Amino acid sequence: xxxxxxxxxxxxxxxxxxxxxxxxxxxxxxxxxxxxxxxxxxxxxxxxxxxxxxxxxxxxxxxxxxxxxxxxxxxxxxxxxxxxxxxxxxxxxxxxxxxxxxxxxxxxxxxxxxxxxxxxxxxxxxxxxxxxxxxxxxxxxxxxxxxxxxxxxxxxxxxxxxxxxxxxxxxxxxxxxxxxxxxxxxxxxxxxxxxxxxxxxxxxxxxxxxxxxxxxxxxxxxxxxxxxxxxxxxx
Amino acid sequence: xxxxxxxxxxxxxxxxxxxxxxxxxxxxxxxxxxxxxxxxxxxxxxxxxxxxxxxxxxxxxxxxxxxxxxxxxxxxxxxxxxxxxxxxxxxxxxxxxxxxxxxxxxxxxxxxxxxxxxxxxxxxxxxxxxxxxxxxxxxxxxxxxxxxxxxxxxxxxxxxxxxxxxxxxxxxxxxxxxxxxxxxxxxxxxxxxxxxxxxxxxxxxxxxxxxxxxxxxxxxxxxxxxxxxxxxxxx
Numbered sequence: 001x002x003x004x005x006x007x008x009x010x011x012x013x014x015x016x017x018x019x020x021x022x023x024x025x026x027x028x029x030x031x032x033x034x035x036x037x038x039x040x041x042x043x044x045x046x047x048x049x050x051x052x053x054x055x056x057x058x059x060x061x062x063x064x065x066x067x068x069x070x071x072x073x074x075x076x077x078x079x080x081x082x083x084x085x086x087x088x089x090x091x092x093x094x095x096x097x098x099x100x101x102x103x104x105x106x107x108x109x110x111x112x113x114x115x116x117x118x119x120x121x122x123x124x125x126x127x128x129x130x131x132x133x134x135x136x137x138x139x140x141x142x143x144x145x146x147x148x149x150x151x152x153x154x155x156x157x158x159x160x161x162x163x164x165x166x167x168x169x170x171x172x173x174x175x176x177x178x179x180x181x182x183x184x185x186x187x188x189x190x191x192x193x194x195x196x197x198x199x200x201x202x203x204x205x206x207x208x209x210x211x212x213x214x215x216x217x218x219x220x221x222x223x224x225x226x227x228x229x230x231x232x233x234x235x
Numbered sequence: 236x237x238x239x240x241x242x243x244x245x246x247x248x249x250x251x252x253x254x255x256x257x258x259x260x261x262x263x264x265x266x267x268x269x270x271x272x273x274x275x276x277x278x279x280x281x282x283x284x285x286x287x288x289x290x291x292x293x294x295x296x297x298x299x300x301x302x303x304x305x306x307x308x309x310x311x312x313x314x315x316x317x318x319x320x321x322x323x324x325x326x327x328x329x330x331x332x333x334x335x336x337x338x339x340x341x342x343x344x345x346x347x348x349x350x351x352x353x354x355x356x357x358x359x360x361x362x363x364x365x366x367x368x369x370x371x372x373x374x375x376x377x378x379x380x381x382x383x384x385x386x387x388x389x390x391x392x393x394x395x396x397x398x399x400x401x402x403x404x405x406x407x408x409x410x411x412x413x414x415x416x417x418x419x420x421x422x423x424x425x426x427x428x429x430x431x432x433x434x435x436x437x438x439x440x441x442x443x444x445x446x447x448x449x450x451x452x453x454x455x456x457x458x459x460x461x462x463x464x465x466x467x468x469x470x
Contacts (some may be wrong), residue, residue: 019260022258024259095364096365096370102371103367105365105367107367108367109444115365116441119255125332129331132339134337138375
C-alpha cells in the first residue's frame with residue numbers, strides 16, 4: 001500500500017490575517033487532510049477553522065507535547081502506514097523548529113514516509129533575517145539554563161562563539177522571564193557586543209532592533225510576557 | 236522626515252506557483268515598492284513580473300553582490316533616509332540567510348530604519364524542518380572549506396558538535412561540487428551518524444531524506460548540479 005505524506009504545517013504567530021503569513025496553498029493542503037498531530041487540540045482546531053476546514057468534528061487530532069511518552073510517537077505514524085496523509089502542526093511557527101515535532105519527522109524517515117514541509121512563519125527565521133547578523137553562519141540554541149550562574153556562563157560561551165567563530169547566536173526564553181534574561185545579557189556581555197531583540201513577530205506591535213549592549217543599557221525595553229527571540233553577535 | 240521601511244522579501248527557490256511558496260501579502264508589498272536591492276537584476280525583474288509588477292522599467296533595482304564594495308552599501312540606504320521604502324531581495328530564498336543582504340540590514344539598524352522581514356521559502360529552514368534532527372539546537376555553517384584536508388577536518392568538527400553538544404549541523408555546497416562533498420561525508424564520518432540530503436526544495440522533484448551514513452553508502456544519489464542542503468546529526 002502506498003504510504004501517506006507527512007506534511008509539516010506552520011501555524012500563525014499572531015492574529016495577523018493568514019494571507020499575510022502563509023501561502024494560499026497551505027489552506028488547500030490543510031482542508032484536504034483528516035489526520036493531524038498537534039501540541040494542543042484547542043489551538044489546532046482554531047487554526048483549522050481559520051483555514052476554512054469544513055467538518056471540524058471529523059478532524060482526527062492526536063496530541064504530541066511534553067506529556068507524550070517516547071513510546072507513543074510510533075503510533076502517531078499509523079495513519080501514514082495505512083495510506084493516509086497526516087499534518088504535523090506546532091502551536092505557533094514551523095514544526096520541527098523549537099517544538100516537539102522533530103521526533104515524529106525522524107521516525108517517519110526510518111519508515112520511508114515522505115516528509116513535505118510547507119512554508120510559513122517562524123519567529124526564529126524572521127529574527128535571523130531581521131537581525132542583520134551573520135546569515136552565513138548562525139546557531140539557534142533554544143532555551144538557556146534557568147540557573148543564574150549556569151546561564152551567565154552560557155551567555156559568555158555564546159559571546160565567545162560569536163567573536164571567535166563569527167557565528168551569530170539566537171535563543172529564546174519563557175516570556176515571563178524575558179526581562180530577567182535581558183538584565184543578565186546587559187550585565188554579563190561586553191559593551192560592544194550587538195544584541196538583537198525581535199518582539200511580537202508578525203503582530204501589529206512587531207519590533208526588531210539590533211544595537212550594541214552599550215546602547216541597550218541606555219534604556220532596556222519591558223519585554224514581560226511578550227514573545228521574543230534574542231540574538232547576539234560581535235560588534 | 237519619516238524614514239522608509241526596509242522590507243526583506245523572500246524569492247522563489249523553483250518555478251512552483253507563487254501561491255504555493257509565499258503569502259499573497261508579499262505581492263501587495265512588492266508591487267507597491269519602487270526601490271529594490273537585489274543580487275542580480277535579471278532574476279529580480281523576473282520575480283517582480285511574476286508578482287504582477289506593473290511598470291517594470293520604472294523599478295529602480297540596485298545591485299548588491301560579491302562585486303559590491305563595502306563602502307557602496309551605505310548608498311543603498313539613501314532612498315530609505317529620504318522616506319522611500321526599499322525591498323531587499325535574494326536571488327533565491329530569504330534575504331539575510333546565506334546571502335549578502337545581512338550587511339544592508341545591519342547598516343539599516345544603525346540608522347534607525349525599520350526592518351520588516353516577509354515570510355517565504357528558505358531552503359535552509361525547510362531542510363531543518365524536514366530533517367527530523369534537533370530543532371531545539373541547530374547551526375547553519377554556510378559553505379565548508381574547498382581544500383580536501385580542511386574540509387574533512389571541518390566535517391569531523393561538525394560531527395563532534397552533533398555528538399557532544401547535541402547540535403544538528405547544516406551546510407551547503409556549490410551545486411557542481413555536491414557529489415564530491417557527499418563522497419567526503421560518507422568517507423570521513425561515522426557509520427551511525429545521520430545525514431539529511433534535502434534536494435530541489437519546493438520543486439516537483441523535491442526530496443528530503445535522513446539516513447545513517449551506513450545506509451547512504453548502499454547507494455549514494457547523484458546530486459550533480461542540483462540545489463542541495465546537507466545536514467548531519469548523531470544516530
